[in-house]
Amino acid sequence: MSEEKRKANLQVEKTPIPEQKAADRVQNFTEVALGYTLEDMINEADRCLECKKPTCIAGCPVEVDIPGFIGALRQGDYRGAIRILKGTNSLPAICGRVCPQETQCEEVCIVGKKRQSVGIGRLERWAADWELQNGVEVPELAPNNGIKVAVVGSGPAGLTCAGDLAKLGYDVTIFEAFHDTGGVLRYGIPEFRLPKAIVDREVNYVKSLGVKLELNVVVGKTYSLECLFKQEGFSAIFLGTGAGLPNFMNVPGENYNGVYSANEFLTRVNLMKGYLFPEYDTPVWVGNKVAVVGAGNVAMDGARVAKRLGAKEVYIVYRRSRTEMPARIEEIHHAEEEGIILKLLTAPTEVLGDDKGWVKGMTCIEMDLGEPDSSGRRRPVPKAGSEYFLDVDTVIVAIGQTPNPLVPQSTPGLKTGKWGNIEVDPETMMTSVPGVFAGGDAVTGAATVIEAMGAGKKAARGIQAYIAEKRMKK
Amino acid sequence: MFKIVKKKRVSPDSTLYVVEAPLVARSCEPGQFIILRIDEKGERIPLTIADFDRQKGTITIIVQEVGVSTIRLNELNEGDCIRDFVGPLGKHMEVGKVGRVCTLGGGLGIAPAYPKVRALKEAGNYMVTILGARSSDRLILREEMARYSDEVYYTTDDGSEGLHGFVSQKLEQLLKEGQKYDLVVAIGPALMMRATIKVTKEFNIPTLVSLDSIMVDGTGMCGSCRVTVAGKTQFACVDGPIFDGFAVDFDEMMKRQCRYNKEEKSALDHYCQAKEGAK
Numbered sequence: 127m128s129e130e131k132r133k134a135n136l137q138v139e140k141t142p143i144p145e146q147k148a149a150d151r152v153q154n155f156t157e158v159a160l161g162y163t164l165e166d167m168i169n170e171a172d173r174c175l176e177c178k179k180p181t182c183i184a185g186c187p188v189e190v191d192i193p194g195f196i197g198a199l200r201q202g203d204y205r206g207a208i209r210i211l212k213g214t215n216s217l218p219a220i221c222g223r224v225c226p227q228e229t230q231c232e233e234v235c236i237v238g239k240k241r242q243s244v245g246i247g248r249l250e251r252w253a254a255d256w257e258l259q260n261g262v263e264v265p266e267l268a269p270n271n272g273i274k275v276a277v278v279g280s281g282p283a284g285l286t287c288a289g290d291l292a293k294l295g296y297d298v299t300i301f302e303a304f305h306d307t308g309g310v311l312r313y314g315i316p317e318f319r320l321p322k323a324i325v326d327r328e329v330n331y332v333k334s335l336g337v338k339l340e341l342n343v344v345v346g347k348t349y350s351l352e353c354l355f356k357q358e359g360f361s362a363i364f365l366g367t368g369a370g371l372p373n374f375m376n377v378p379g380e381n382y383n384g385v386y387s388a389n390e391f392l393t394r395v396n397l398m399k400g401y402l403f404p405e406y407d408t409p410v411w412v413g414n415k416v417a418v419v420g421a422g423n424v425a426m427d428g429a430r431v432a433k434r435l436g437a438k439e440v441y442i443v444y445r446r447s448r449t450e451m452p453a454r455i456e457e458i459h460h461a462e463e464e465g466i467i468l469k470l471l472t473a474p475t476e477v478l479g480d481d482k483g484w485v486k487g488m489t490c491i492e493m494d495l496g497e498p499d500s501s502g503r504r505r506p507v508p509k510a511g512s513e514y515f516l517d518v519d520t521v522i523v524a525i526g527q528t529p530n531p532l533v534p535q536s537t538p539g540l541k542t543g544k545w546g547n548i549e550v551d552p553e554t555m556m557t558s559v560p561g562v563f564a565g566g567d568a569v570t571g572a573a574t575v576i577e578a579m580g581a582g583k584k585a586a587r588g589i590q591a592y593i594a595e596k597r598m599k600k
Numbered sequence: 601m602f603k604i605v606k607k608k609r610v611s612p613d614s615t616l617y618v619v620e621a622p623l624v625a626r627s628c629e630p631g632q633f634i635i636l637r638i639d640e641k642g643e644r645i646p647l648t649i650a651d652f653d654r655q656k657g658t659i660t661i662i663v664q665e666v667g668v669s670t671i672r673l674n675e676l677n678e679g680d681c682i683r684d685f686v687g688p689l690g691k692h693m694e695v696g697k698v699g700r701v702c703t704l705g706g707g708l709g710i711a712p713a714y715p716k717v718r719a720l721k722e723a724g725n726y727m728v729t730i731l732g733a734r735s736s737d738r739l740i741l742r743e744e745m746a747r748y749s750d751e752v753y754y755t756t757d758d759g760s761e762g763l764h765g766f767v768s769q770k771l772e773q774l775l776k777e778g779q780k781y782d783l784v785v786a787i788g789p790a791l792m793m794r795a796t797i798k799v800t801k802e803f804n805i806p807t808l809v810s811l812d813s814i815m816v817d818g819t820g821m822c823g824s825c826r827v828t829v830a831g832k833t834q835f836a837c838v839d840g841p842i843f844d845g846f847a848v849d850f851d852e853m854m855k856r857q858c859r860y861n862k863e864e865k866s867a868l869d870h871y872c873q874a875k876e877g878a879k
Contacts, residue, residue: 303686305644305686313817313821341684342685342686343686344686344689347687348624348686348687349623349627350627370819370820372822374833380833381833381852381856383858383859386824387823387824390816390822390823393816394816398816399641404866404871407642407669407672407867409643409860409863409864483856483858530821532820532838
């Protein structure tokens with residue numbers, strides 16, 4: 127180090143990130159958080175102690191060298207910072223925006239013990255955005271070894287696995303069922319939280335590593351896994367097929383018009399650009415009063431999209447209390463700022479419809495929290511006689527997804543668990559079918575972008591080892 | 601990009617397209633469907649496969665011009681490309697020898713009925729085919745159907761050919777005359793399928809229907825196409841599109857089919873205005 131380290135900034139609070147005002151942003155779909163300025167970035171980076179024994183790295187599912195990249199930022203070595211980030215995380219512009227840092231790196235940050243933790247995610251975003259503006263560097267690639275690997279799904283797990291394998295010299299093809307890339311990054315997360323231009327650029331980066339992309343291919347239908355191995359000559363396959371099967375509530379009236387799965391509602395808006403109808407052909411209908419059932423990030427996204435599409439009143443209906451809400455605190459905060467009303471300790475019991483089959487309301491029951499259940503959270507218990515009518519005309523069901531069954535259904539011998547999740551060896555990520563690996567939501571059920579990336583990374587290592595071993599035997 | 605290698609008008613309001621899609625042609629089976637998207641701004645339209653040629657690597661679809669998307673599709677010509685074309689989707693029909701099969705194709709249901717008739721005939725069944733449409737000039741695929749049918753009957757709403765009435769009425773007539781069928785396959789508008797079920801229930805003949813629910817992804821991800829079958833919610837895209845007709849809740853299905861009527865109309869107005877403006 128050429129200069130003496132600058133003294134740490136002892137500011138108690140995390141440097142706030144500039145945002146669009148709530149009143150403005152509910153009128154548009156552009157990004158809510160605007161990102162740090164250079165001054166904000168320096169101020170926040172200086173809050174990092176660059177600990178000798180950092181705890182933040184272990185808090186990151188892909189073990190980014192956090193003090194390393196922040197140190198580089200502090201020295202003004204932005205290219206160095208991005209190189210450190212991309213050493214382990216190929217999608218920093220995305221992670222800097224959608225990772226739940228508060229339960230990962232930032233939760234265990236040493237600064238966070240006495241003051242607010244360092245805004246690691248915000249700094250990561252700044253570094254990634256700097257790179258996008260100043261030119262993306264293509265890392266050195268191992269020479270092409272001609273060994274073909276198929277990656278199914280172009281979401282975070284698939285992109286990461288494909289990128290890592292391409293760097294190692296493999297001939298990688300990603301098969302995507304949709305007409306566009308990104309998986310949940312494209313169809314699930316709204317523009318105002320993750321601009322699609324960012325997804326495009328991260329996908330282009332993976333392509334620049336030599337990865338081929340084939341859209342409109344539904345593996346399990348267009349190709350079977352057997353066909354990919356035997357006819358198409360792939361040596362290994364990675365399944366990153368995501369959690370694409372929406373759960374419904376199983377209450378009466380769920381098929382009335384105006385009841386959406388969050389997947390349908392968000393796909394119509396995000397992937398199909400329904401918010402630009404009729405300029406774009408796909409319509410999306412939203413009424414005046416909307417109930418979003420569930421309290422995860424997807425529920426917050428659904429509620430905030432409904433608001434932007436012109437709904438006057440939007441409720442989050444959740445059977446437990448605020449403490450148990452699975453969404454990021456930041457997302458709940460943003461939703462409340464935008465006027466979303468939380469109906470906590472409330473569960474729907476029936477959706478009511480008119481004679482034409484349209485939603486005209488929902489009956490709900492109030493809940494108390496009882497003893498903790500198997501998940502460790504206090505179990506909601508219905509309060510007798512507390513049913514009431516909630517006046518809504520649209521219901522969005524956001525109570526989770528299970529893995530997409532198309533590949534397991536068409537692949538003999540591929541073992542799945544109780545919820546349809548693909549079973550893997552946790553060390554190698556190999557499934558019960560030799561040469562077939564899996565990771566991300568297809569294995570865990572709906573989880574986070576970064577966890578899917580971690581799984582994709584691990585699987586790339588597993589595939590490398592599997593192929594090496596097979597070659598040895600030959 | 602998927603090239604249109606042949607385009608032909610087959611009735612006053614529908615058009616046949618043969619599209620180059622070798623991967624789909626290689627693996628598709630009767631009963632399955634594809635989803636296409638015309639261009640960047642297009643919606644995803646599910647269409648049942650009307651025919652396929654594995655050697656040439658082509659898929660045939662027959663599309664009725666009913667809204668903006670199908671009108672926009674019709675603006676493409678031979679040699680033009682469709683931006684996205686994905687499939688085969690859905691479960692295919694289990695084809696075996698069951699004996700005497702009566703297939704009813706109503707309107708646009710004639711096209712998706714064709715590969716099923718062909719496959720059932722090739723499996724050794726005695727095939728009776730009833731085709732119905734609003735008028736004689738809308739009775740499509742006659743030659744093809746005749747080639748794979750032992751008997752063919754026509755019905756028209758306006759009486760311009762065959763029985764003046766509906767396909768379900770023709771079926772009822774044949775059954776009352778003492779004809780026996782081991783299986784009925786009914787494909788067409790929901791009203792037509794519901795009317796057919798009423799008849800086949802009375803005569804207790806197993807009946808398959810194929811549903812054209814509103815879809816977005818077509819891979820089980822969105823649940824837009826959900827339909828109640830035997831009291832349980834099923835997704836037409838992955839559990840169907842073929843279902844046991846006796847078990848389908850047609851009333852619910854018909855209501856769900858109306859979800860976007862208003863938007864479809866406003867899109868059409870918007871499209872027409874834009875066209876006017878361009879003139």
